[in-house]
Structure formats: structure tokens, C-alpha cells
Amino acid sequence: MTSTAQAAPASIASDKGTYTYITVFSAVLYTVLLIAPVIAGKLIEQFALTPVQVGTLFSLELGAFSLATVPAYLWLRRMNLRTASYLFTAVVIAGNVVSGFLDDFGLLMIARVMTSLAAGSITVIILTLSGKTSNPSRAFGIFVVFQLAMGALILAVFPALFASAGVAAIYWTLAGLAVLCLLVVNRIDGEALRTAAPVSAGAGARERVPVLKAAAGLAAVLLFYVALSGVWSFIAQIPAGSGIDLSATSLVLSVATVAGILSALVATALGETPRRRLYLVAGYAGMAVSIVLLFGAPALIRFAIAAVIFKFAWTFILPYLLSTLSSLSSGGHLMNTTNLMIGTGFSIGPIVSGALIQSGGGSFTGMLIFALTGVLASCAFVLVAQRR
Structure with missing residues (x-):
């Protein structure tokens, strides 16, 4: 009786520490990807x-984020997670500081790849720890919310703040933000993966990863990111055929970003729920409807509705999609592989969509059909992956 009463507060305290870690690191680590439009002009x-x-530089950075998954198969369950976090954060800080001093593009690429590998390694820790909390959907919701919130803040503030500064000032600012992350490393349990309770004979079947469900879940994540990154990369060009100017499009996308933050907050507040399957179906339906609304060079109102629904739907889906994967295994390697699927999907989506647009003579129809198919297939796979 007493041990149970003591375990509950300990679990709550552990979750709060993990949530704090996720909040700070997810906001800071993804900053460099979110400010790509700001850095691009400075680099040129x-x-x-x-x-x-x-x-090429940004592709290498994004690729390194994903490839961090590969070495993580070796160290994730062997290293103390606090030690790993301090080590990788130090590399991120050093990489950003060094990047600011470099005046050779080749050396800059090397520095950015090393920095992104370290940042991607911490992302693996975030995803794994999120799945081990008592409320994974809430943890993944926090992961999404603070990325989006920081992205909105940065795109509003950074262009004006660094208007007259060189790219070094931006990299050094990123280093300063990474220093703040060191303050929350001690909030996590460093032995969370190494001291997992041994699997008893009776629990063995439950702990064994269901291969088909895991494969379906990974396919769902991959297709989800292929579809959303393909559409979002070119969504600003879709209404041009209706004569909508760039300023109006930018305003619509800003409103859509706010909608995305709100939906992620809703998912975070709802947290883990027996209605996860229902919420996933509703989210995927919204995403599919939004893509359908983009067909045929939509006018401003239809485009605005489509963009807002699209952003709201995909940020609502994501926490429940990731928690589906985390429910299939108590180990870290499945979530580690999920990180690889995210990066791969992000890389494939824009390339395939661009090729379809070009082969269609500038028409977005082929790209939208491809994205719609990907969304529907992702929905089917994630339903297969659900535990009964």
C-alpha cells in the first residue's frame, strides 16, 4: 500500500521532469531548421x-538529424541519458560557435553536419523518453507545440533582430540558446533505459514488439511526413493561378500556423485517451478534405480554409501517431527508427512533389493526388498498428 502511494508521486515527478526536458530541447534544437529562410539570405x-x-547545406543538416538514428542503435540503451545529453548539447554549442567563425563554405558544411548529428541524437532521446511517460500523447503534444511556438516567434522576430547582422550572430545566438538547455538535463532519469524492469515470463508476450504492427506504424509515419512535407513545401504557390498575391498568401499561412499551435495544444490537453483511434480518423479526414479543397487553383477563401484545416489536422494527428508507435514497445529502438522515418519522409516529400509538378507542366494536380493517396494510406496503416 505504502509503496504504491510512493510510486505514484515519483512517477508524476519523473513525468514533469521529462516534460520540462522536452519543452526546452524541442524549442531550441529545431530552431536552426525553423529559421532556414532567415539564414539562407545571410549565407548567400x-x-x-x-x-x-x-x-544542399540545408538538406545535409536535415539528413544529419535523421542519420543520428543509426549510431543511436549502439548507444541509446548503453549510455546514461544525462551524460549523453550533456555530451551532445556541448557538441551543439561548440558547432554553432565554430560555425560563426568559419569563412569557408566547405568547412561550414562539415560543422553544420556535426552540429545536426548531435541535435538529432538528442531528438532520439526526446522521442524515447516521451514514449516512456505515463501519458505519451501529452508528451508528444508538448514536443510539437513548442517547436511550432518557437518557429512562429522566430520568424516574427529574427528577420528584424538580425537585419544588419551577419550569419555569425545567428549561429552564436543558437549557441546561447543551447547553453540554456544544460539547465534542464538533470530533470530526466539518466538510467531510464538501462534500468528497465526485466521482462517476466508472463509479460514476455506483451513486451515483444509486434512486428507487423510496428512495420505498419513506421509506414504510417513515413507516408504521413511524405504527404505533409510535399504539400506544405509548395502550398504558397498553389493559389497563384487564382491571382492571389504573395502578401495575402503569407497572411493565410500565418493564420494557419496559429491554428496548428492551437490544435497541438488541444492534443496535449487531451493527452492519452481511449478515443485515440477516433481522433486519428477525424484528423486524417480533415487532412484529406483540406487537400481536396486545394484542387483547381482555389480562390482566397477556399485556399484559406484548406490551409487552416491542413495545419490544424496534421499537428493534431502527430502526437497520437507517435504515441501509437510508442505503445508497441517499451524499448527505445522503435522510437529511434521512427525518427529515421520522420527525416526520410521530410526529405522525400518535397523532391517527389517537385518532380510531379514539373512533369505536369506546372500543374499541382498530380502532386495533390499523390499527397491525398499518401494521407489515406497512412491512415490505413496507423489503424492497423493500433493495439487492441
Whole structure:
């Protein structure tokens, strides 16, 4: 009786510490990807880069975020997570500081890849710890909310704040933000993965990862990110055929971003729920409807409705999609692989969508059909992945 009463507060305290860790690190680590539009102009100006070179740099950074998954298979269950967090955060700080001093583009690419590998390694820890909380959907909701909130803040503040500064000032600011992350590392249980309770004979079947469900869940994540990144990368160009100017489109996308933050907050507040399957179906339905509304060069009102629903739906789906994967395994490697699926989907989506637009002579129809198919397939796979 007493041990149970003591375990509950300990669990609550552990969750709060994990939530704090997720909040700070997710807001800071994704900053460099969120401010890509701000950094791009500075890089072109300072290094006289071509658009291809800038695109290559950002692709390498995003790729490194995902490839951090591969070495994590070796260290994730062997290292103390606090030690790993301090180590990788130190690399992020050093990488950003060094990036600010470099004047050679080749060396800059190396520095950015190393920095992103370290940041991606911490993302693996975030995803794994989120799945081990008593309320994974809430943890994943926090992960999404603070990325979006920081992204909205940065895109509003950074262009004006660094208007007359070089790219070094931006990288050094990122280093300063990463220093703040060191203050919350001690909030997590460093031995969370190494001291997992041994599996008893009776619990063995439950702890064993259901391979087909896991494969379906990973496919759902991959297709989800392929579809959303493909549409979101080109969504600003879709209404151009209706004569909608860029300023109106930008305003619509700003409103959509706010809607995305609100939906992620809703998912965070709801947390883990027996209605997860229902919420997933509703979210995927909204995402599918929004894509359908984008067909045929929509006028401003239809485009605004589509963009807001699209952003609201995908940020609402994501916490429940990730918690579906975390429910399939108490270990860290499935969530580690999920991180690889996220990065792969992010990389594939824009490339395939761009090729479909180009092959269609500038028409977005092929791209939208591809995205709609991906969304529906992702929905089907995630329903297969649900535990009974």
C-alpha cells in the first residue's frame, strides 16, 4: 500500500521532469531548421552561394538529424541519458560557435553536419523518453507545440533582430540558446533505459514488439511526413493561378500556423485517451478534405480554409501517431527508427512533389493526388498498428 502511494508521486515527478526536458530541447534544437529562410539570405550574401549550394547545406543538416538514428542503435540503451545529453548539447554549442567563425563554405558544411548529428541524437532521446511517460500523447503534444511556438516567434522576430547582422550572430545566438538547455538535463532519469524492469515470463508476450504492427506504424509515419512535407513545401504557390498575391498568401499561412499551435495544444490537453483511434480518423479526414479543397487553383477563401484545416489536422494527428508507435514497445529502438522515418519522409516529400509538378507542366494536380493517396494510406496503416 505504502509503496504504491510512493510510486505514484515519483512517477508524476519523473513525468514533469521529462516534460520540462522536452519543452526546452524541442524549442531550441529545431530552431536552426525553423529559421532556414532567415539564414539562407545571410549565407548567400556572405559566401556568394548559389541556391543549389544553400539547398544542399540545408538538406545535409536535415539528413544529419535523421542519420543520428543509426549510431543511436549502439548507444541509446548503453549510455546514461544525462551524460549523453550533456555530451551532445556541448557538441551543439561548440558547432554553432565554430560555425560563426568559419569563412569557408566547405568547412561550414562539415560543422553544420556535426552540429545536426548531435541535435538529432538528442531528438532520439526526446522521442524515447516521451514514449516512456505515463501519458505519451501529452508528451508528444508538448514536443510539437513548442517547436511550432518557437518557429512562429522566430520568424516574427529574427528577420528584424538580425537585419544588419551577419550569419555569425545567428549561429552564436543558437549557441546561447543551447547553453540554456544544460539547465534542464538533470530533470530526466539518466538510467531510464538501462534500468528497465526485466521482462517476466508472463509479460514476455506483451513486451515483444509486434512486428507487423510496428512495420505498419513506421509506414504510417513515413507516408504521413511524405504527404505533409510535399504539400506544405509548395502550398504558397498553389493559389497563384487564382491571382492571389504573395502578401495575402503569407497572411493565410500565418493564420494557419496559429491554428496548428492551437490544435497541438488541444492534443496535449487531451493527452492519452481511449478515443485515440477516433481522433486519428477525424484528423486524417480533415487532412484529406483540406487537400481536396486545394484542387483547381482555389480562390482566397477556399485556399484559406484548406490551409487552416491542413495545419490544424496534421499537428493534431502527430502526437497520437507517435504515441501509437510508442505503445508497441517499451524499448527505445522503435522510437529511434521512427525518427529515421520522420527525416526520410521530410526529405522525400518535397523532391517527389517537385518532380510531379514539373512533369505536369506546372500543374499541382498530380502532386495533390499523390499527397491525398499518401494521407489515406497512412491512415490505413496507423489503424492497423493500433493495439487492441
